[in-house]
Structures are given as C-alpha cells and as structure tokens.
Amino acid sequence: MKPSKLQDHLRRCHTDKTEKDLKYFQTLKDKFQKRPTMDRMFASTSQRNDDGLRASYNISLLIAKSGKPHTIGEKLILQAVEEVLKTVLHKPASDIIQRIPLSNNTVERRIDEMSSDIESFLCNYLQTTHFSIQLD
Numbered sequence: 001m002k003p004s005k006l007q008d009h010l011r012r013c014h015t016d017k018t019e020k021d022l023k024y025f026q027t028l029k030d031k032f033q034k035r036p037t038m039d040r041m042f043a044s045t046s047q048r049n050d051d052g053l054r055a056s057y058n059i060s061l062l063i064a065k066s067g068k069p070h071t072i073g074e075k076l077i078l079q080a081v082e083e084v085l086k087t088v089l090h091k092p093a094s095d096i097i098q099r100i101p102l103s104n105n106t107v108e109r110r111i112d113e114m115s116s117d118i119e120s121f122l123c124n125y126l127q128t129t130h131f132s133i134q135l136d
Helices: 003-013 022-034 038-066 072-087 094-098 104-128
Strands: none
Touching: 038 072, 038 104, 072 094, 072 104
16 A cells, blocks of 8 residues: 555544554554464474475385385384484484374385376476487
8 A cells, every 4th residue: 555545544544543653553563463373373283294294205215215115114114213213312202203104005105106206207208308319
C-alpha cells in the first residue's frame, strides 16, 4: 500500500492508534511474524519424519550398492546405528531408530523406486539429446 494511502487508512479506521510511535508498530509486526501458525506447527514434525525417510533412502542405496541381502538393514545396520547413538552420543536411540524404516520390503521398494527413477531420467535424456553412433 502506498504510504499516503496507509496514513489515510490509519486515520480513518484506526483512530486510537494515530498517536502511537513507530516502535509500537514494529513490536506489533514482530509479534505477528512470530505467532504460531499451522505451517510452523507441522513443519517441525514433518521435518523430523523427512529425516527418517531420507535416511531410509540413503541406507537403501548403500545396501543396493553393496549387493548384500535386503534384510541386512534390520539385522545389522539399525543395531549398529543404535549402538553408536548409545555409546558415542549418549542419547536414547529408540525414537530415532523408529523413524528409519528398513524392513526387507521397504528396502526392496525403495531400491525399485530409485532404479525406475534413474531409468526414466536416462530415457528422457536420451530422447531429448541429439547424438550419433559410428558403426564399423
């Protein structure tokens, strides 16, 4: 809003605040920006869930690269992470471990998703890129 229209609005609609100084409005603005909103309340919980999901995908990628059975995620990796959290960080690991899904089916599904995503990306890249093949 233009400053002239803003002053006119202040005089017409908020006559009780016309004598207030600039600091009053700045504190009002700060309170308004720091108020709890639905986005901010759910952002912290969704961020925590996203961390576990991201960790699950990264660990699934490591399992796929190693060529080990998918059950190694539950049997070895989660137990190793739990031991590191207890020993090194001295924190209870149960809530963190529960946020990282690494069951056999989950790891298999994540590997399949990543491979199909890479395949579709490569197909799209090859369809849109011009190249030539030399044959002898």
